[in-house]
Structures are given as structure tokens and as C-alpha cells.
Amino acid sequence: MHEYSLAFSIVQSVDKWAREVGVYVKRVVVSVPSVAMLDLGILQEAYDMLKRESRLENSKLEVKVKSPTFKCRRCGYTFTDRETPLEEVRRKYGEEYPLHLIPELTPTFIKCPRCGSNDIEADLSIKVEEVETA
Amino acid sequence: MHEYSLAFSIVQSVDKWAREVGVYVKRVVVSVPSVAMLDLGILQEAYDMLKRESRLENSKLEVKVKSPTFKCRRCGYTFTDRETPLEEVRRKYGEEYPLHLIPELTPTFIKCPRCGSNDIEADLSIKVEEVETA
Amino acid sequence: MRPILDLAREKLKGKRVFAVLSGKGGVGKSIVAAFWAMALPKSALIDLDLFNMSTVKLFGVEKLHEVDKEGIKPFEVDGVKFFSLGGIVGDRWVVLPGANEGNVAEALLAFADLTGVENVVVDMPPGTGEVLLTLVRVTPFTPIVVTTPSRAAVSVVRQLMDYLQEQSIIPEVLVINMAYLMCKGEKIHPFGWPKELEDLKSR
Amino acid sequence: MRPILDLAREKLKGKRVFAVLSGKGGVGKSIVAAFWAMALPKSALIDLDLFNMSTVKLFGVEKLHEVDKEGIKPFEVDGVKFFSLGGIVGDRWVVLPGANEGNVAEALLAFADLTGVENVVVDMPPGTGEVLLTLVRVTPFTPIVVTTPSRAAVSVVRQLMDYLQEQSIIPEVLVINMAYLMCKGEKIHPFGWPKELEDLKSR
Numbered sequence: 001m002h003e004y005s006l007a008f009s010i011v012q013s014v015d016k017w018a019r020e021v022g023v024y025v026k027r028v029v030v031s032v033p034s035v036a037m038l039d040l041g042i043l044q045e046a047y048d049m050l051k052r053e054s055r056l057e058n059s060k061l062e063v064k065v066k067s068p069t070f071k072c073r074r075c076g077y078t079f080t081d082r083e084t085p086l087e088e089v090r091r092k093y094g095e096e097y098p099l100h101l102i103p104e105l106t107p108t109f110i111k112c113p114r115c116g117s118n119d120i121e122a123d124l125s126i127k128v129e130e131v132e133t134a
Numbered sequence: 135m136h137e138y139s140l141a142f143s144i145v146q147s148v149d150k151w152a153r154e155v156g157v158y159v160k161r162v163v164v165s166v167p168s169v170a171m172l173d174l175g176i177l178q179e180a181y182d183m184l185k186r187e188s189r190l191e192n193s194k195l196e197v198k199v200k201s202p203t204f205k206c207r208r209c210g211y212t213f214t215d216r217e218t219p220l221e222e223v224r225r226k227y228g229e230e231y232p233l234h235l236i237p238e239l240t241p242t243f244i245k246c247p248r249c250g251s252n253d254i255e256a257d258l259s260i261k262v263e264e265v266e267t268a
Numbered sequence: 269m270r271p272i273l274d275l276a277r278e279k280l281k282g283k284r285v286f287a288v289l290s291g292k293g294g295v296g297k298s299i300v301a302a303f304w305a306m307a308l309p310k311s312a313l314i315d316l317d318l319f320n321m322s323t324v325k326l327f328g329v330e331k332l333h334e335v336d337k338e339g340i341k342p343f344e345v346d347g348v349k350f351f352s353l354g355g356i357v358g359d360r361w362v363v364l365p366g367a368n369e370g371n372v373a374e375a376l377l378a379f380a381d382l383t384g385v386e387n388v389v390v391d392m393p394p395g396t397g398e399v400l401l402t403l404v405r406v407t408p409f410t411p412i413v414v415t416t417p418s419r420a421a422v423s424v425v426r427q428l429m430d431y432l433q434e435q436s437i438i439p440e441v442l443v444i445n446m447a448y449l450m451c452k453g454e455k456i457h458p459f460g461w462p463k464e465l466e467d468l469k470s471r
Numbered sequence: 472m473r474p475i476l477d478l479a480r481e482k483l484k485g486k487r488v489f490a491v492l493s494g495k496g497g498v499g500k501s502i503v504a505a506f507w508a509m510a511l512p513k514s515a516l517i518d519l520d521l522f523n524m525s526t527v528k529l530f531g532v533e534k535l536h537e538v539d540k541e542g543i544k545p546f547e548v549d550g551v552k553f554f555s556l557g558g559i560v561g562d563r564w565v566v567l568p569g570a571n572e573g574n575v576a577e578a579l580l581a582f583a584d585l586t587g588v589e590n591v592v593v594d595m596p597p598g599t600g601e602v603l604l605t606l607v608r609v610t611p612f613t614p615i616v617v618t619t620p621s622r623a624a625v626s627v628v629r630q631l632m633d634y635l636q637e638q639s640i641i642p643e644v645l646v647i648n649m650a651y652l653m654c655k656g657e658k659i660h661p662f663g664w665p666k667e668l669e670d671l672k673s674r
């Protein structure tokens with residue numbers, strides 16, 4: 001349910017930038033990591049509500065769900081979330097499972113399939129990839 | 135004077151790789167950060183000595199000195215070592231100054247010229263950029 | 269554009285932020301942070317020691333944080349609101365690369381629901397690494413510096429004070445914790461009382 | 472190809488490596504690591520707590536490490552060889568982003584001149600973050616786990632043991648430090664003696 005906070009953070013950041021450079025925004029493209037299992041419906045709904053009275057009032061939000069490439073810093077093996085037990089973690093915690101709130105916690109919950117290490121590097125950040133101005 | 139250890143680590147890593155893939159090496163290109171102020175003469179001399187009886191016996195070492203781009207994680211300002219007081223640090227410690235041995239210590243010794251923060255991101259690693267096989 | 273960082277900054281704007289710091293481990297940061305939050309009106313405690321998660325244990329909480337539109341809801345015990353990673357992962361180990369540690373700390377600050385809160389007390393981990401840099405990145409703060417009389421702690425805390433001074437961040441309080449013990453009416457000092465302690469007090 | 476990581480691995484191959492771990496801060500890791508190194512023949516102590524650098528202070532060393540073709544030369548006091556970042560930066564604060572912390576730890580392990588050394592004792596920082604992952608990346612090791620009787624420490628150490636077990640890294644020793652104090656012939660327990668301690672001992 002923190003998709004509202006996420007939507008707020010996106011609107012706020014882009015609006016701040018838009019006012020600094022003096023533009024209006026038509027389209028915002030953000031990327032989110034698949035492990036977060038975000039509810040894209042709520043995200044869109046929150047965005048459309050929160051964008052009112054901002055420079056993004058007439059903008060569309062496009063969300064790209066990216067499946068991160070995990071890299072084990074011990075043995076170098078690279079893999080994706082298909083080889084990780086995230087479903088199990090999800091069942092144990094339910095909807096607000098830790099990686100939904102904070103995807104950067106992933107190394108605590110997955111092991112390298114080849115050597116079992118938790119020393120896993122991956123880009124798990126939520127990013128504003130593109131902003132199209134009016 | 136740890137250039138010998140550095141040369142040893144380069145020869146050892148590339149030789150291990152060369153034996154794994156079954157090749158002989160003609161040329162090795164490494165990049166080093168300018169802040170380390172390495173003695174390239176000693177590095178070459180050590181490399182040429184340590185490469186004997188290895189798969190790099192007839193190889194040449196090429197060293198690229200890179201001036202890292204520093205980025206302040208607080209205010210976003212990017213800068214190079216021209217805007218940092220590294221000479222001062224060098225004078226205080228002498229030749230074995232901390233960044234010569236361990237370039238990754240740089241954030242402890244420099245501040246963002248714009249906001250004064252030590253929260254500085256930069257690629258300060260010593261890397262094998264290229265290996266040309268015979 | 270860094271949405272989570274901007275959100276964390278936005279959340280703490282206009283609030284009085286204290287950070288309980290030491291550099292040294294096990295000197296009583298979490299205990300002092302809890303007392304400090306209890307003593308302040310409209311306060312909330314945010315536990316950024318991601319590997320110890322002491323706060324949930326100190327307050328005996330064993331459930332997970334609720335989450336709603338406003339973000340992560342605080343636990344509340346004896347009128348003190350607090351947030352801890354322990355309320356997200358539960359009672360299990362947390363192992364993270366350094367870079368992730370800062371991003372997790374930033375996310376906690378960003379998603380904490382601080383509605384009605386005026387005083388924020390941040391319980392910091394030992395050391396002067398990723399989480400300290402993250403806090404300095406997110407918000408100005410008033411340090412509450414904690415030490416024990418032990419020479420090891422005093423020397424680390426002196427170095428922390430030098431760093432804070434260079435950043436013109438001025439500590440308001442120095443807590444000398446675990447200073448003495450009453451033994452049948454007599455004071456004993458398990459960690460001694462080195463003269464360097466007087467220099468710390470004078471700063 | 473990672474030359475510095477390979478060099479660190481090469482340096483420690485064939486040596487017996489102990490890591491003094493706790494997860495909790497201020498429980499006595501550095502003191503125990505120093506004693507452990509003193510007790511073992513042909514030993515060297517490597518201080519990977521980059522922000523505290525306790526070892527140089529414990530042994531009262533105030534100069535910098537020499538460096539030659541073999542790498543960083545150890546300090547030697549009472550027959551104990553040791554390496555610390557304090558011998559590279561001197562008596563000043565160290566502030567580093569998380570990723571740098573691991574690379575600095577790796578460089579210390581890689582450049583330490585361990586000629587003639589058979590037992591290596593690694594003094595670890597508190598927490599289960601970048602430096603623990605770095606050590607696990609570099610070398611197998613035998614953990615020496617240190618706790619105090621305090622409930623806060625015991626709960627962190629239990630989680631550390633769960634993690635080590637999952638990695639099939641088996642601790643050989645559990646040190647329960649600062650357990651009691653003699654007060655006029657009578658034992659007092661400043662950190663209590665919770666029953667959870669018995670579970671730790673049984674593991």
C-alpha cells in the first residue's frame with residue numbers, strides 16, 4: 001500500500017525539476033524492479049490523483065517493470081529472479097513483504113544459486129527514466 | 135613501493151585466466167586512478183620481472199592513468215581531482231600517502247567543492263581493461 | 269532526480285532531527301535514543317542500525333509495521349512512536365552490501381509516516397560509514413554524542429567530533445554512559461576514567 | 472578478473488584464518504582478537520574495523536606502516552604482528568561510503584605482508600554488512616563469536632549464528648565477555664544473565 005508514497009515521491013521530484021527548468025510535463029517514464037511486485041493499478045491511481053495542481057497535471061505515467069540482473073560478488077555468477085525463491089518469501093510475509101517496501105533488502109533474502117552467498121549486487125532502485133515536456 | 139604487489143596481482147590474475155582458457159598473452163592493458171600517483175616505472179619493472187615462467191612471459195603491460203570523475207551524493211556536483219587538495223595530503227604523508235596504497239580511501243580526504251560533503255562516489259578501482267592473446 | 273531521497277528530505281523538513289551518534293559500538297546509543305524520544309513531546313524514534321534493530325527488542329515489539337497510504341505506520345509504546353527494520357523483516361538476520369545499507373536507511377526515512385511528529389530521534393549504527401553519510405545527505409541534524417569512559421570509545425568519539433566540527437555540525441549533548449557502578453555504597457569505574465575524557469567534555 | 476580480490480585470496484590460502492565476530496558493537500571483539508593472536512604461534516592480527524582502528528590504540532602504536540616489495544609491513548608488539556588502517560591514515564577520522572569500505576578491507580587483506588605467518592586473526596567491525604561479506608568473499612574462516620550477557624547482544628548474536636549456520640560456517644568458540652564484576656568478594660552481573668544465553672551456549 002505504499003504505492004501512494006511512491007507516486008507522491010515521483011510527482012514531487014519531477015514537479016520540482018519542472019519548476020526549476022520552467023517546463024510542463026507530458027509524460028513520465030519510471031522503471032521499477034520486478035522483485036518489488038508493485039500494484040501498478042494503485043500506482044497509476046495515486047499518480048493521477050497527486051499530479052493535480054502540479055506541472056504534471058496533464059501528464060501520463062508509464063511504468064517499466066525491470067527484471068534485475070543479479071551478480072554474485074563471490075563467484076561472479078549472474079542470474080535473474082527466476083532462479084530465486086521470492087515466491088516463498090512473499091507467501092511467508094504476505095502482501096507487504098519486505099522487498100515490496102524496500103527492494104534493496106534483496107540480498108538478505110536470496111542466495112547465489114551457484115555458491116550460496118548473499119553477496120549479491122543488482123540495480124534495485126526505482127528510477128525516473130524519461131521525462132517528456134510539453 | 136607496493137607497485138610490486140600490484141604487478142604481482144595483475145600477472146597472477148591474468149595468468150590464472152590465460153591457463154583456464156588455454157591461451158598465451160601478448161598485451162595487457164590496465165587502468166589505474168590518477169589519485170594513486172603510482173610509480174609507473176617500478177610497476178613496469180616489477181611486471182617484466184614477475185611475468186617470467188607465466189603465460190604472460192612475452193607480453194607487454196600498458197598502463198592507462200585515468201582521472202576519476204567524482205560525484206557528490208548529496209548535491210550531485212561532479213568534479214575531477216583538479217578541484218581537490220590531494221597535493222596537500224601527499225605533502226603531509228609523503229610518498230606512501232594513503233591514496234597511493236588504497237585509492238578507495240579518497241572520500242575520507244576530499245570534500246565536495248560545492249557543498250563540503252565527504253559523500254563522494256567515484257570509480258577508484260584498478261582494472262584489467264584488455265587482454266590481447268597470442 | 270532521486271524520488272526516494274527527495275521524499276526523505278521532504279518528510280523531515282520542518283522537523284527537529286536529533287541523531288544519537290558515537291562511532292563506537294555498544295556504548296548505549298539505542299538506550300539513550302529511546303530515553304531521548306520518551307522525554308520529547310510529539311516525538312518519533314527511527315532506528316537506522318539495520319543489523320541490530322535494537323529498538324523493537326527494547327520496546328518488546330514482535331509484530332510487523334502496518335502500511336497504508338501515508339506510508340509505514342509507527343509502533344507506539346508508552347506514547348513513544350518508533351520505526352525499525354525489525355518491524356519489516358521480523359526477528360531474523362539482515363545481511364547487506366554497503367551500498368544497499370544506505371538505500372534501505374533512506375527508504376525507512378522516506379516511507380515513515382511522521383504525521384503529527386515534531387521531534388525525530390535517529391538511532392544510529394556504530395561507525396562513520398554509509399548510514400552516517402546517508403543521514404548527512406538527507407537532513408540537517410543535532411548530534412547527541414554517546415561514549416563510555418573507556419579509552420577506546422573516547423578516542424573514536426574524539427575523531428567523530430573532529431569530523432562533525434569540519435562539517436560544522438555542532439553536538440549539543442555528550443552522554444558519558446556506563447560511567448560507574450555502585451558496589452555496596454562505593455563507586456567503581458569498570459571502564460576507568462581517562463584524562464582524555466575531560467578534553468571531550470570541554471568540547 | 473579482479474586482481475586485488477585474487478591477491479587477497481592468494482595471501483590467505485593455506486593459512487588458518489579466525490574472524491572475531493559479534494554483530495553487536497562494544498562487546499570486546501578487539502580485546503578478544505588481540506588475546507587470541509597473542510595466544511597463537513606465528514600469528515598476525517588484521518583489524519578490519521576501519522572506523523574504530525582499535526588495534527593501534529590497544530597496542531599503543533602511533534607510527535605508520537612501512538611498505539616494501541612484499542607489501543605492508545606489520546607492526547610488532549610483544550611478538551604479535553598486526554595490521555590496521557590506523558597505520559595508514561594515522562590518528563584521524565575515516566568516513567567512507569559502504570562500497571568503499573569493502574574495497575579498503577580487501578586492499579588491507581591483499582597488501583598485508585604475511586611472510587612466515589600461519590595463523591591470521593581478523594578483528595571484525597560490528598554489524599553484518601559490507602566487511603562481513605568481503606571476508607566471506609575472500610576466504611574461509613573459523614568464527615570466534617563474542618557477546619556480553621545483555622539481552623540486546625544475545626539476540627543479535629543469535630541472528631549472526633543463524634546466518635553462519637546457513638552458510639555452514641561453524642563457530643568454534645563463544646566468548647561471553649563482561650559477564651560479571653567482583654564487588655567486595657561478591658559477583659555482580661552488570662548486564663544480567665538472561666536465559667537466552669543458555670541457548671546460545673548450547674549451539
Ligand SMILES: Nc1ncnc2c1ncn2[C@@H]1O[C@H](COP(=O)(O)OP(=O)(O)O)[C@@H](O)[C@H]1O
Pocket residue numbers: 290292293294295296297298299300322445446496497621622623624661662
Ligand atoms: N547505563 C547502563 N547500564 C547497564 N547497561 C547498559 C547501560 N547502557 C546500556 N546498557 C546495555 O548495554 C548494551 C548496549 O547498549 P545499546 O544501547 O544497545 O548500545 P549501542 O546502541 O551503542 O550499541 C545493551 O544491552 C544495554 O541494555
Ligand SMILES: Nc1ncnc2c1ncn2[C@@H]1O[C@H](COP(=O)(O)OP(=O)(O)O)[C@@H](O)[C@H]1O
Pocket residue numbers: 293294418419420421458459493495496497498499500501502503525648649
Ligand atoms: N572484560 C572486560 N573488562 C573491562 N573492560 C572491557 C572488557 N572487555 C572489553 N572491555 C572494554 O570495553 C570496550 C569495548 O571493547 P572492544 O574490544 O573495543 O569491543 P568491540 O571491538 O566489540 O567494539 C573497550 O574499551 C575495552 O577496553
Ligand SMILES: [Mg+2]
Pocket residue numbers: 297298317320322391392393
Ligand atoms: Mg544501537
Ligand SMILES: [Mg+2]
Pocket residue numbers: 288289290291292297392393394395
Ligand atoms: Mg554511532
Ligand SMILES: [Mg+2]
Pocket residue numbers: 500501502520523525594595596
Ligand atoms: Mg572492535
Ligand SMILES: [Mg+2]
Pocket residue numbers: 491492493494495500595596597598
Ligand atoms: Mg561484529
Ligand code: NI
Pocket residue numbers: 001002003100
Ligand atoms: Ni504497497
Ligand code: NI
Pocket residue numbers: 135136137234
Ligand atoms: Ni607504492
Ligand SMILES: [Zn+2]
Pocket residue numbers: 072073074075076077112113114115116117
Ligand atoms: Zn556465487
Ligand SMILES: [Zn+2]
Pocket residue numbers: 206207208209210211246247248249250251
Ligand atoms: Zn556536494
